[in-house]
């Protein structure tokens with residue numbers, strides 16, 4: 001299938017949705033052409049920084065109609081080239097969607113946006129006496145959205161599990177819908193497709209299952225939700 005190239009009309013449309021300050025066009029694109037994967041480089045035609053679900057939804061709808069490829073990106077610390085715009089088109093950076101919407105210590109759940117940095121999330125919920133275990137070595141810069149997409153883990157995975165063990169629900173734009181809890185415990189684990197590029201799913205907010213330190217960890221963590 002042939003994809004469309006981005007032209008001035010498309011740019012003007014994106015300006016209407018996002019404002020010029022949330023767009024990189026013609027310059028500043030280089031940074032978004034690579035992640036930490038060795039020797040791979042693909043230049044996007046435009047980089048868009050949505051700040052809310054409606055903006056993501058509008059961009060996805062427009063690009064879908066015009067056959068413009070979209071590649072989601074976040075902190076670009078990935079080691080498998082997933083955030084690289086192989087087909088050009090839009091690099092959709094979720095970096096500016098980085099808010100913590102709610103932390104609920106009573107049910108061990110939080111609602112957050114996907115561009116939130118892993119370590120910032122960990123530090124914030126500790127203030128509520130909670131603990132979010134997935135700790136990739138890149139935690140100071142990688143985002144929870146990127147962690148979900150690549151199912152990241154770190155040293156604590158041995159004891160507590162990896163990202164997919166903690167994600168309860170995600171909201172996807174483009175399709176804007178919520179996945180519901182399943183009865184099957186395995187199905188509850190929201191392992192996200194690594195290639196969101198092709199699936200056009202954009203995780204915008206989700207409930208992360210948290211645990212408090214001291215909880216017996218031989219039990220599946222999903223039991224605490």
Ligand SMILES: Cc1cc2nc3c(=O)[nH]c(=O)nc-3n(C[C@H](O)[C@H](O)[C@H](O)COP(=O)(O)OP(=O)(O)OC[C@H]3O[C@@H](n4cnc5c(N)ncnc54)[C@H](O)[C@@H]3O)c2cc1C
Pocket residue numbers: 035036071072073074075076077078079081082083084094114115135136137138141142143144145146147148149150151152153154155194195196197201202203204
């Ligand atoms: C020094 C260093 C140490 C690392 N240590 C570890 C480690 O210990 N464990 C580990 O597992 N990994 C590690 N990594 C790899 C990397 O940090 C993780 O895979 C991390 O999850 C990537 O997150 P990111 O925000 O940088 O995502 P990006 O690299 O920007 O994107 C990664 C993937 O996620 C997709 N994506 C990002 N945001 C969204 C979204 N909102 N919706 C849909 N798709 C999205 C992108 O399209 C891409 O496919 C390390 C990397 C470095 C450079």
